Amino acid sequence: MLVRAARGAGALVLQGLNILIPVLDRIRYVQSLKEIVINVPEQSAVTLDNVTLQIDGVLYLRIMDPYKASYGVEDPEYAVTQLAQTTMRSELGKLSLDKVFRERESLNASIVDAINQASDYWGIRCLRYEIKDIHVPPRVKESMQMQVEAERRKRATVLESEGTRESAINVAEGKKQAQILASEAEKAEQINQAAGEASAVLAKAKAKAEAIRILATALTQHNGDAAASLSVAEQYVSAFSKLAKDSNTILLPSNPGDVTSMVAQAMGVYGALTKTSTTQAPSSGSDGSIRVAQRGNAGLEDELERVKLS
Numbered sequence: 001m002l003v004r005a006a007r008g009a010g011a012l013v014l015q016g017l018n019i020l021i022p023v024l025d026r027i028r029y030v031q032s033l034k035e036i037v038i039n040v041p042e043q044s045a046v047t048l049d050n051v052t053l054q055i056d057g058v059l060y061l062r063i064m065d066p067y068k069a070s071y072g073v074e075d076p077e078y079a080v081t082q083l084a085q086t087t088m089r090s091e092l093g094k095l096s097l098d099k100v101f102r103e104r105e106s107l108n109a110s111i112v113d114a115i116n117q118a119s120d121y122w123g124i125r126c127l128r129y130e131i132k133d134i135h136v137p138p139r140v141k142e143s144m145q146m147q148v149e150a151e152r153r154k155r156a157t158v159l160e161s162e163g164t165r166e167s168a169i170n171v172a173e174g175k176k177q178a179q180i181l182a183s184e185a186e187k188a189e190q191i192n193q194a195a196g197e198a199s200a201v202l203a204k205a206k207a208k209a210e211a212i213r214i215l216a217t218a219l220t221q222h223n224g225d226a227a228a229s230l231s232v233a234e235q236y237v238s239a240f241s242k243l244a245k246d247s248n249t250i251l252l253p254s255n256p257g258d259v260t261s262m263v264a265q266a267m268g269v270y271g272a273l274t275k276t277s278t279t280q281a282p283s284s285g286s287d288g289s290i291r292v293a294q295r296g297n298a299g300l301e302d303e304l305e306r307v308k309l310s
Contacts, residue, residue: 029070035062035127038077040084042133045092047100053092054135057111059084060127061119068123076124080115084129087114097140104131 042056061080063069073079091110092100100107108129115126136144 029066031063031066031069033063033066035060036077038081038084040081040088040129042135043085043089045089047092047095047097049096051097051140052137053097053100054133055088055092055131056133057084057088057129057131059115059129061115061124062127063123064125065123068121073122076122079122080119080124080126083115083118084111084126087111088131090114097136100134107131 038059038061040057040059042054045053045055047053059080063076069076088111091107091114095103095107108131111129112126115129119126
């Protein structure tokens with residue numbers, strides 16, 4: 001779409017069939033309403049942290065009012081280009097070097113807003129601005145690469161230390177759990193062992209009590225004394241056979257070859273014990289029981305001394 005401005009005084013002629021009066025009318029400006037792309041030349045700009053950058057860009061604009069574009073400014077494209085360059089230098093001076101790379105979109109938007117505020121009187125509207133290339137000085141570029149490498153080494157060291165810490169924590173936790181489980185297992189084993197020993201002791205006590213009860217019942221029956229005498233004689237003979245095995249001191253009777261005399265001595269001991277127990281009279285007080293027990297013990301000791309002497 002073309003718009004022609006003619007008739008020297010500023011008359012506006014639209015597209016289509018137009019009649020021009022020779023000498024009086026002539027075509028002065030031709031404006032295109034299409035979107036125009038303008039390359040912004042490379043220029044120097046100083047950032048907030050005093051780093052000099054070489055930066056260029058591309059500008060997209062459109063003529064919204066052909067009359068203002070024709071009579072409001074001499075060269076609209078040149079004016080917009082110069083405005084874009086100065087605005088870009090101004091906006092870069094507000095940012096540090098790191099923010100220039102991180103905030104390119106916000107920088108582009110700020111430049112577009114600044115251009116539109118000034119170009120409204122020219123009948124031109126800036127649609128968008130894009131930064132093409134940013135060139136930094138070689139030394140700054142080397143410093144940035146060293147910074148990046150140092151940051152990567154730092155992250156690698158931190159990750160390695162965190163891995164070592166997690167590994168140590170896991171190993172310590174595993175040892176802790178192992179010790180806890182081992183102590184619990186040992187505790188359960190000791191409890192089971194104690195329970196087993198207690199059950200064994202109780203069973204032995206019950207068996208012994210039952211044996212004593214049966215023995216007491218048997219002794220009260222007919223010929224119970226004779227059976228007890230035989231058992232004591234057997235144990236007496238067995239005790240003499242074990243004297244040489246258990247101790248260096250051997251006690252022998254005066255006639256060890258006479259088994260009859262040994263049995264007679266054993267029966268004498270049993271008879272003395274039986275006689276002592278039968279001669280104890282029941283007493284109502286504890287003093288009487290103690291005296292009877294003392295007499296029985298004295299009789300037992302006298303009988304054993306008599307057997308040794310014989």
